[in-house]
Amino acid sequence: MEYAAAKSSICRQCGRYFSPFAPKPGLKLRVREEAPAAPASSSILGKFEDFWKRQRSSVIECFECKRKQQVCGTATSTICPACSAHIDLRDYKVTSGFSRTIRTRGDVHLTGKGDLGSSSVICRSALIEGRLRGNLHCDDTATINFAGKIPGRISARRVIVERKADIHCFRRLKAENIEIKGRMSGEIIAQTVTIQKKGALEGDVTARAITVEKGGMFSGQLVIGRADLMQGELLQEQKPDVERVPESDFSPVAQRPLPAT
Ligand SMILES: [Zn+2]
Numbered sequence: 001m002e003y004a005a006a007k008s009s010i011c012r013q014c015g016r017y018f019s020p021f022a023p024k025p026g027l028k029l030r031v032r033e034e035a036p037a038a039p040a041s042s043s044i045l046g047k048f049e050d051f052w053k054r055q056r057s058s059v060i061e062c063f064e065c066k067r068k069q070q071v072c073g074t075a076t077s078t079i080c081p082a083c084s085a086h087i088d089l090r091d092y093k094v095t096s097g098f099s100r101t102i103r104t105r106g107d108v109h110l111t112g113k114g115d116l117g118s119s120s121v122i123c124r125s126a127l128i129e130g131r132l133r134g135n136l137h138c139d140d141t142a143t144i145n146f147a148g149k150i151p152g153r154i155s156a157r158r159v160i161v162e163r164k165a166d167i168h169c170f171r172r173l174k175a176e177n178i179e180i181k182g183r184m185s186g187e188i189i190a191q192t193v194t195i196q197k198k199g200a201l202e203g204d205v206t207a208r209a210i211t212v213e214k215g216g217m218f219s220g221q222l223v224i225g226r227a228d229l230m231q232g233e234l235l236q237e238q239k240p241d242v243e244r245v246p247e248s249d250f251s252p253v254a255q256r257p258l259p260a261t
């Protein structure tokens with residue numbers, strides 16, 4: 001790749017030079033010494049984080065043509081060098097009603113008072129503490145810390161159902177790895193499922209492996225699925241199940257015989 005050879009690159013967004021490589025550990029110490037004194041400790045931390053954000057570069061993929069490119073941490077958007085598509089890089093913090101579609105390589109934080117009505121949210125990682133009405137896909141991790149119904153489809157590389165979460169998913173949840181620390185009802189399709197101590201899952205699971213730790217609870221059917229099939233499922237969402245699930249992803253919510261929470 002062209003970036004591998006380069007010692008530094010220019011950000012398409014702000015024109016700043018940045019190293020295409022991750023900062024070395026030794027750099028951190030020097031940075032702290034150089035940081036100017038600030039009155040409040042929170043602002044020191046803020047400046048420190050800003051600094052790191054500026055230094056950090058990441059490789060992102062075009063939503064349209066999948067071409068990868070490197071962007072610096074402060075960029076809020078970029079243009080795909082291959083197909084010229086606009087790529088949103090912003091982080092979203094949703095603290096009240098919000099219903100526009102989100103498609104970003106940044107993160108989404110839906111706070112406790114937030115109400116995310118968007119039919120589709122695509123992001124890197126998401127922290128869900130409020131009401132989520134539509135579908136959510138995270139390239140990385142979806143952390144759910146919410147109590148209530150989740151009517152939309154959730155898919156992510158990794159899903160964490162936090163300790164205080166108590167969720168009732170109407171649609172199948174898809175992920176490579178799912179960790180359940182709180183309570184969840186709904187169907188899961190995954191590579192690995194871990195139900196931790198005090199975690200509880202009620203619903204059917206199709207997975208390559210499931211671990212129920214001591215003190216964890218699982219009630220539902222378990223189908224040990226083939227890993228390659230799982231992977232295909234994750235990549236091609238609309239592909240109907242070969243194995244056993246008769247309904248498609250678009251079956252009405254009412255038809256799902258899910259137990260009440
Ligand atoms: Zn930049």
Ligand SMILES: [Zn+2]
Pocket residue numbers: 062063064065066067080081082083084085
């Ligand atoms: Zn593109």
